[in-house]
Amino acid sequence: MIIDCHGHFTTAPPQLAAWRSRQVAAAGSSLGAPDPAELVISDEELRAAVEANQLRLMDERGTDLTIFSPRASFMAHHVGDFAVSSVWARICNDLVHRVSTLFPARFAMGAMLPQSPGVDPASCLPELRRAVEELGAVSVNLNPDPSGGSWTAPPLTDRSWYPLYEALVEYDVPAMVHVSTSCNPAFHTTGAHYLNADTTAFMQLLQGDLFADFPTLRLVVPHGGGAVPYHWGRFRGLAQALGRPEPAELVGRNVFFDTCVYHRPGIDLLAQVVPAEGVLFASEMIGAVRGVDPHTGHHFDDTRRYVDATPHFSVEQRAAVYAGNALRVHPRLAARLATAR
Amino acid sequence: MIIDCHGHFTTAPPQLAAWRSRQVAAAGSSLGAPDPAELVISDEELRAAVEANQLRLMDERGTDLTIFSPRASFMAHHVGDFAVSSVWARICNDLVHRVSTLFPARFAMGAMLPQSPGVDPASCLPELRRAVEELGAVSVNLNPDPSGGSWTAPPLTDRSWYPLYEALVEYDVPAMVHVSTSCNPAFHTTGAHYLNADTTAFMQLLQGDLFADFPTLRLVVPHGGGAVPYHWGRFRGLAQALGRPEPAELVGRNVFFDTCVYHRPGIDLLAQVVPAEGVLFASEMIGAVRGVDPHTGHHFDDTRRYVDATPHFSVEQRAAVYAGNALRVHPRLAARLATAR
Numbered sequence: 001m002i003i004d005c006h007g008h009f010t011t012a013p014p015q016l017a018a019w020r021s022r023q024v025a026a027a028g029s030s031l032g033a034p035d036p037a038e039l040v041i042s043d044e045e046l047r048a049a050v051e052a053n054q055l056r057l058m059d060e061r062g063t064d065l066t067i068f069s070p071r072a073s074f075m076a077h078h079v080g081d082f083a084v085s086s087v088w089a090r091i092c093n094d095l096v097h098r099v100s101t102l103f104p105a106r107f108a109m110g111a112m113l114p115q116s117p118g119v120d121p122a123s124c125l126p127e128l129r130r131a132v133e134e135l136g137a138v139s140v141n142l143n144p145d146p147s148g149g150s151w152t153a154p155p156l157t158d159r160s161w162y163p164l165y166e167a168l169v170e171y172d173v174p175a176m177v178h179v180s181t182s183c184n185p186a187f188h189t190t191g192a193h194y195l196n197a198d199t200t201a202f203m204q205l206l207q208g209d210l211f212a213d214f215p216t217l218r219l220v221v222p223h224g225g226g227a228v229p230y231h232w233g234r235f236r237g238l239a240q241a242l243g244r245p246e247p248a249e250l251v252g253r254n255v256f257f258d259t260c261v262y263h264r265p266g267i268d269l270l271a272q273v274v275p276a277e278g279v280l281f282a283s284e285m286i287g288a289v290r291g292v293d294p295h296t297g298h299h300f301d302d303t304r305r306y307v308d309a310t311p312h313f314s315v316e317q318r319a320a321v322y323a324g325n326a327l328r329v330h331p332r333l334a335a336r337l338a339t340a341r
Numbered sequence: 342m343i344i345d346c347h348g349h350f351t352t353a354p355p356q357l358a359a360w361r362s363r364q365v366a367a368a369g370s371s372l373g374a375p376d377p378a379e380l381v382i383s384d385e386e387l388r389a390a391v392e393a394n395q396l397r398l399m400d401e402r403g404t405d406l407t408i409f410s411p412r413a414s415f416m417a418h419h420v421g422d423f424a425v426s427s428v429w430a431r432i433c434n435d436l437v438h439r440v441s442t443l444f445p446a447r448f449a450m451g452a453m454l455p456q457s458p459g460v461d462p463a464s465c466l467p468e469l470r471r472a473v474e475e476l477g478a479v480s481v482n483l484n485p486d487p488s489g490g491s492w493t494a495p496p497l498t499d500r501s502w503y504p505l506y507e508a509l510v511e512y513d514v515p516a517m518v519h520v521s522t523s524c525n526p527a528f529h530t531t532g533a534h535y536l537n538a539d540t541t542a543f544m545q546l547l548q549g550d551l552f553a554d555f556p557t558l559r560l561v562v563p564h565g566g567g568a569v570p571y572h573w574g575r576f577r578g579l580a581q582a583l584g585r586p587e588p589a590e591l592v593g594r595n596v597f598f599d600t601c602v603y604h605r606p607g608i609d610l611l612a613q614v615v616p617a618e619g620v621l622f623a624s625e626m627i628g629a630v631r632g633v634d635p636h637t638g639h640h641f642d643d644t645r646r647y648v649d650a651t652p653h654f655s656v657e658q659r660a661a662v663y664a665g666n667a668l669r670v671h672p673r674l675a676a677r678l679a680t681a682r
Contacts, residue, residue, distance in 0.1 A: 144527070149492070151527040186485070186492040191544035191579045195568045196537035203532035223572070227536045230571030231564070233604025237630030237641035238532045263574025269610045289578030300578035 003326040006176065006222055006258050006282030007066035009096050011053040013045045023088065027080030036091055046098055053286055055106060061304050068096050069110030069141050073189055075180040078148035082116040082123055089114035089127050097135035105340065108333050110176065111137035115146040122163035132171045138333040140168065142175040144201050149184030149193055156201055157208025165214050172331045174218035177201045190288035198226025206239055206247060211254040218254055218329050220280060224261035224270055232273040251278030256329055258282035259307055262289055262300040271312035279321045280329060281307060344667040347517065347563055347599050347623035348407035350437050352394040354386045364429065368421030377432055387439055394627055396447060402645050409437050410451030410482050414530055416521040419489035423457040423464055430455035430468050438476035449674050452478035456487040463504035473512045479674040481509065483516040485542050490525030490534055497542055498549025506555050513672045515559035518542045531629035539567025547580055547588060552595040559595060559670050561621060565602035565611055573614040592619030597670055599623035600648055603630055603641040612653035620662045621670060622648060
């Protein structure tokens with residue numbers, strides 16, 4: 001079985017973006033916000049949106065199931081206030097929930113949270129509870145920088161985040177640490193901000209002692225862990241200097257890296273330095289990089305080719321990366337699959 | 342010959358930090374700033390500071406010469422205003438100049454600039470000119486985020502930076518793109534901010550068309566290029582989507598990565614994906630990571646071991662990485678060495 005733990009609904013029918021444009025315009029003016037009821041997307045439209053895109057590529061690449069969450073760059077928590085984020089998160093979560101209901105064997109839901117800059121993360125609890133209890137979310141995306149590139153939020157080890165962690169532990173649901181669009185002109189969204197956030201989050205976790213307070217909390221650091229595996233020696237040396245445990249002790253227990261690294265040497269490195277129990281297969285397809293590599297004739301984001309080819313996973317490790325680890329990290333997915341059998 | 346293109350004076354005699362503390366305190370109060378003349382460091386003290394540290398390790402590791410610039414984390418351009426940065430840059434540049442004069446065969450000077458958040462980069466021109474013309478700097482450190490982690494400066498491709506590039510081109514001197522201390526609690530200085538800055542800068546350069554305006558400008562992106570080589574496929578795919586040239590076309594002509602990657606698999610990856618003409622040997626010793634790797638018994642930052650060991654450089658490429666590329670990138674160093682012979 002092959003589980004892709006990192007997919008976003010980047011191909012939603014165009015009325016979603018049109019509705020959001022009206023909401024964004026209203027947030028910056030005295031206009032009234034649009035009514036969510038005005039957004040109508042039929043099941044046929046939802047089916048078509050994934051059948052022609054993610055599902056087609058999953059079939060081509062042999063991926064059985066994708067953990068499917070709202071489009072990351074569209075979360076845009078910096079827009080408006082908590083009320084704006086709240087309505088938007090409900091809408092986006094409802095849509096991925098519907099996709100997971102239309103294709104229950106192929107998509108499991110990941111949720112977004114209605115974060116807003118400067119607003120207490122505990123404000124997200126009602127939507128988190130709704131997403132898990134009512135919509136069946138098996139994972140939640142947590143944005144460490146709701147400001148969109150100003151990085152005004154405290155580190156993930158700060159106690160202000162704890163109410164969220166308490167709920168995640170209660171539900172046994174992991175969070176993927178994933179930023180959204182950068183509105184800072186210094187940071188290209190997918191070429192800098194995403195990778196920087198991954199590196200930043202991992203270092204925050206390495207510095208702090210979060211998992212002493214939450215021994216069963218699991219955080220997925222996407223995009224192959226940002227710069228971390230490439231600089232594994234640096235992080236090992238910094239951990240040593242800070243009197244912290246070896247980074248490998250975090251990984252596989254509380255912290256996991258996905259395989260969204262879009263070339264073979266990168267996956268080789270990941271497989272070489274990061275314990276295999278800490279690696280989850282993913283492609284973030286259809287996402288940041290959609291083109292075909294002229295050197296290989298294959299899509300850059302067809303990460304299965306690299307994971308299949310790397311000599312640094314044993315047969316057992318590769319199976320764990322493809323499915324076993326994802327099932328361990330996402331027990332609600334494992335339970336759902338067990339029930340479906 | 343082995344040239345380390347990235348060393349900072351991290352071991353300056355303690356009176357430097359004491360003087361700086363007084364300057365920082367004065368910058369935040371109505372106290373008068375301390376007189377630079379009150380900072381007295383003898384040649385003997387300078388000699389001792391490097392003989393016991395950088396020079397000892399250079400001898401142990403077989404490094405002939407280091408491009409030696411003021412301590413990066415101490416640049417702290419966010420402190421005070423331009424006047425504060427201006428005095429501090431003069432002091433720090435004078436010290437590394439003196440080290441390069443005391444050991445002319447072992448150290449060549451890299452300069453810091455008196456940058457200050459929100460201040461026109463052109464304000465740095467007098468110190469840049471003094472550093473090159475009077476002090477013999479062969480390289481300059483350029484901070485893409487003088488705010489220290491707020492990232493309020495425009496991208497490096499913005500025209501406000503052009504006066505500096507014009508001077509660098511005029512002098513045929515490269516810049517190393519290097520941030521300083523993070524005062525943003527989200528970013529650990531050496532575990533996140535440095536690497537994020539490298540990734541951010543490279544993506545800015547990939548997005549923009551700076552080198553059409555400055556075809557001979559050379560920028561060194563340190564710390565192995567941040568996350569870039571590990572995500573080489575991502576950057577190739579993004580370049581393709583943005584209608585930009587392959588990243589490899591930038592590298593070796595206008596953009597260079599150093600080898601400050603503190604484990605063998607990281608150097609293997611760098612050597613595998615980045616054209617060798619774009620790689621400069623470096624260790625940033627004595628710097629962010631000073632410990633000994635318990636797995637190998639060697640210092641994490643003893644990058645020569647990894648460069649020597651990697652099978653992905655040919656004999657010619659390895660020689661270029663060790664010296665040829667550095668001499669090509671730093672013509673003023675090459676001229677100085679030619680004169681010394």
